[in-house]
Amino acid sequence: MTINSLFLGRLIAIGGNEDKADELIVLKRVVQEIGKSDYKVGVITTASEDPEKRGEDYNNVFTTLGAAKINIFDIKERFEANDRKTAKSIAEFDLIFFTGGDQLRLTTILGGTRIFDAIQEHLVNGGLIAGTSAGAAVFSDTMIYEGKSEDGLFKGSVLSTSGFGFVDKIIFDTHFMARGRIGRLVQIVTSNPTCIGVGIGEDSGVILKGDGVAEVVGTGQVIIVDGCGIGVSNIMDIKPGEPIAVENVRIHSLVDGYGYNFRKRRFLTPSSLSMKEAL
Amino acid sequence: MTINSLFLGRLIAIGGNEDKADELIVLKRVVQEIGKSDYKVGVITTASEDPEKRGEDYNNVFTTLGAAKINIFDIKERFEANDRKTAKSIAEFDLIFFTGGDQLRLTTILGGTRIFDAIQEHLVNGGLIAGTSAGAAVFSDTMIYEGKSEDGLFKGSVLSTSGFGFVDKIIFDTHFMARGRIGRLVQIVTSNPTCIGVGIGEDSGVILKGDGVAEVVGTGQVIIVDGCGIGVSNIMDIKPGEPIAVENVRIHSLVDGYGYNFRKRRFLTPSSLSMKEAL
Numbered sequence: 001m002t003i004n005s006l007f008l009g010r011l012i013a014i015g016g017n018e019d020k021a022d023e024l025i026v027l028k029r030v031v032q033e034i035g036k037s038d039y040k041v042g043v044i045t046t047a048s049e050d051p052e053k054r055g056e057d058y059n060n061v062f063t064t065l066g067a068a069k070i071n072i073f074d075i076k077e078r079f080e081a082n083d084r085k086t087a088k089s090i091a092e093f094d095l096i097f098f099t100g101g102d103q104l105r106l107t108t109i110l111g112g113t114r115i116f117d118a119i120q121e122h123l124v125n126g127g128l129i130a131g132t133s134a135g136a137a138v139f140s141d142t143m144i145y146e147g148k149s150e151d152g153l154f155k156g157s158v159l160s161t162s163g164f165g166f167v168d169k170i171i172f173d174t175h176f177m178a179r180g181r182i183g184r185l186v187q188i189v190t191s192n193p194t195c196i197g198v199g200i201g202e203d204s205g206v207i208l209k210g211d212g213v214a215e216v217v218g219t220g221q222v223i224i225v226d227g228c229g230i231g232v233s234n235i236m237d238i239k240p241g242e243p244i245a246v247e248n249v250r251i252h253s254l255v256d257g258y259g260y261n262f263r264k265r266r267f268l269t270p271s272s273l274s275m276k277e278a279l
Numbered sequence: 280m281t282i283n284s285l286f287l288g289r290l291i292a293i294g295g296n297e298d299k300a301d302e303l304i305v306l307k308r309v310v311q312e313i314g315k316s317d318y319k320v321g322v323i324t325t326a327s328e329d330p331e332k333r334g335e336d337y338n339n340v341f342t343t344l345g346a347a348k349i350n351i352f353d354i355k356e357r358f359e360a361n362d363r364k365t366a367k368s369i370a371e372f373d374l375i376f377f378t379g380g381d382q383l384r385l386t387t388i389l390g391g392t393r394i395f396d397a398i399q400e401h402l403v404n405g406g407l408i409a410g411t412s413a414g415a416a417v418f419s420d421t422m423i424y425e426g427k428s429e430d431g432l433f434k435g436s437v438l439s440t441s442g443f444g445f446v447d448k449i450i451f452d453t454h455f456m457a458r459g460r461i462g463r464l465v466q467i468v469t470s471n472p473t474c475i476g477v478g479i480g481e482d483s484g485v486i487l488k489g490d491g492v493a494e495v496v497g498t499g500q501v502i503i504v505d506g507c508g509i510g511v512s513n514i515m516d517i518k519p520g521e522p523i524a525v526e527n528v529r530i531h532s533l534v535d536g537y538g539y540n541f542r543k544r545r546f547l548t549p550s551s552l553s554m555k556e557a558l
Contacts, residue, residue: 017506066489150457151498153532178429180459186532206365221432221522243480243500243534247546251530253432253465255513255522267526269511 002121007210008126015174015200015220016100016133017077020061023097025256026050026205030130031065033207034094040069042093046109047074047101047134054099062097072114081113095128098135104145106138107163116145121166123166133174136200140172142192144184156240160188167208169195170262176223177201182251185225190246192237193227197260204256212263214252215273224249226265287405290445294479294499295379296452297413299340304535305484308496309409310344310488314371317347321372325354325388326380326413333378338468341376358386360363366393372399374407384529385417386442389422402445415479419451420469422443423463431462435519439467444488446487450543452478455502461530464504469514469525472506473539485537491542495533502545503531503539527529 010033011211018026032038042143043058045051052180071093075081090096096119100108110116123129129139137143143163151157160171171188173181176199185197200206208214216222231247238244250266256259259268289312297305310318322328322337334351338454341349352373354360375398377385389395402408403444406420414424422442430436439450450467452460455478464476479485480499488492495501510526531546534541538547 060298149459153456177432177459177462180428180456180461182461183456183458186530219522221524229529232546243498244532245500245534245537246532249532250508251465251528253523253525253528255524258524267511 007166008075009123009210011123011139011208012128012130012205013136013139013172013198013200013208014130014132014205015136015176015222017175017202018132018218019203020057020204024061024065026203026218027061029205029207030095033128037066038068039094040071040092041067041095041097042071042073042090043097043099044073044135045099046073047103047106047138048102048194048240049263051076053099056122056210058097058099062207062235074108075115077254078113080110080114081110084114087114087118090115091122091127093127095130096122098138099132100133100135103134103138103163105144106134106141107161120164120166121138121189129166136172136174138164139166140170141168142171142188144171144173144188149183151179152181152187153244155187155235155238155244158184158187171195171197173199174195175202177221182223182225183207186192186246186249187244188251189225189227190244192235193230194226194245196265197225199225207225213256213259213261215259219256221253224252224254224260226252228265286403286445288387288489289407289483290402290418290487291407291409292415292418292451292477292479293409293484294415294455294481294501295496296454296481296544297411297484298482298535303340303344305497306344308484309512312407312522315373316345317369318373319350320374320376321350321352321369322376323352323354323379323414324378325352326382326385326417327378328380330355334340337376337378354388354537356396357404360389360392360394363393366397369394369397370406372406374409375401377410377417379412379414382413382417382422382442382535385413386422386440396518399443399445408445415451415453417443417509419449421449421450421474422469423450423452423467424428425466427464427495428462431460431466432523434466434514434517434521435522436461437466448474450474450476452476454481456480456500461502461504465525465528468504468506468528469509469512469523472509474506475544476504478502478504492538492540494536494538496535497536501533503533505529505531505544506513507544525557
């Protein structure tokens with residue numbers, strides 16, 4: 001079993017660039033997951049360098065999608081993230097949504113604060129937490145924050161640090177096919193095959209429940225990188241900057257309606273996803 | 280057995296951008312494969328839009344590498360490629376080298392000509408044929424000639440046609456990590472898992488013998504995409520432009536000194552490559 005973190009809520013990781021103007025397939029599905037019409041959304045713009053603009057964008061889109069209340073949490077400093085009253089308010093939101101930007105801003109500003117604790121507790125107790133781009137990458141325990149795509153299979157080229165860790169040993173990468181990032185996930189999974197890499201395409205997302213079963217939504221792909229079958233690799237023996245050899249990394253491409261069981265490392269078709277075998 | 284084409288010679292497919300000025304790791308190895316010092320090189324510049332410049336570049340580098348004779352075959356038209364005398368001369372060259380450019384120029388100008396027949400016969404009889412970038416992609420039987428990396432996992436986004444077919448059911452793609460091309464090979468392999476995809480990195484190459492055993496040389500990676508374990512895929516059921524779902528594509532990353540047995544679909548470490556088990 002690769003997932004130790006269990007939670008009653010759901011986590012939705014979106015690969016970035018989700019449609020906000022046209023069909024809104026991904027964001028409509030996020031709202032559908034809330035399961036009620038008079039819902040309240042809290043948008044956390046901390047990742048962004050231009051939080052006012054991001055807040056406005058999501059205020060518009062969630063207004064279009066019928067939110068009863070939208071609160072933009074424009075948290076820029078750690079002292080704000082430690083505000084007791086704000087932290088206490090988190091539980092009243094049906095959806096907490098992290099915008100994109102820089103995932104290191106999220107961890108450095110929110111990590112270890114009362115707001116972070118409140119969000120994690122909300123997820124554990126049944127809340128719905130979603131994020132896009134940096135706002136999804138941060139959900140990982142080992143969070144990738146830097147690494148050129150073309151260098152992904154050279155040792156040490158992928159910089160990672162501790163993320164929010166809402167899930168254990170699942171590494172979310174975003175803008176995946178658009179930026180050719182598969183090497184980054186192969187490197188992480190090669191260095192520790194317990195981890196499962198999840199490369200989320202743009203305008204696509206993964207809806208993950210606490211039982212480890214995920215469903216894909218959107219117009220692109222979600223690539224699963226599974227290292228459980230890895231045989232030989234040279235990663236222990238080479239120096240930083242040298243190219244990585246690795247035998248037998250398993251890749252799945254999932255699209256809308258397909259799923260994955262992270263505990264059983266199993267690809268799920270739309271029909272098996274709805275059946276008992278998914279569990 | 281996935282390789283029906285057997286040949287006595289060797290085929291060297293290079294991923295493009297091989298070093299021509301500094302350490303020349305890949306090109307030195309090409310010359311080493313010739314196995315003699317007073318060797319003759321024929322350079323075919325047909326793929327290039329600027330054949331004079333390409334010819335000059337390779338004339339310089341093979342001069343540096345001690346070639347006894349260098350002939351630039353600046354073939355621009357089919358009638359030149361059908362010249363009996365030129366075709367007859369091919370067998371005297373210890374190395375035939377295809378420069379980069381556009382692989383469609385190679386197939387449209389050389390396909391079905393006397394020069395092409397002479398090169399193929401030379402390979403069968405023991406000759407050494409090398410190519411870089413387009414000059415390597417053309418070795419495939421199903422030759423990829425177009426397809427944006429980011430769209431690689433959308434059905435119909437990868438355009439391919441009949442290549443030189445020096446090897447059967449092996450698809451060479453080049454500039455692989457640099458241009459994030461893995462989706463292109465996953466699509467081809469999903470549509471026919473008999474094929475094995477070979478994604479060659481820049482300044483890297485694959486030395487393939489007629490027994491189906493290949494060795495990697497260079498500073499980057501060669502990615503093998505093997506579909507023999509594919510379970511479910513949606514590729515039969517979706518329309519062009521729709522995203523591809525596929526279960527269980529196997530990926531290997533090979534670096535300098537590692538190898539692959541295409542007949543047995545087996546990853547080879549440097550030690551197993553030199554031992555009997557490689558065969």
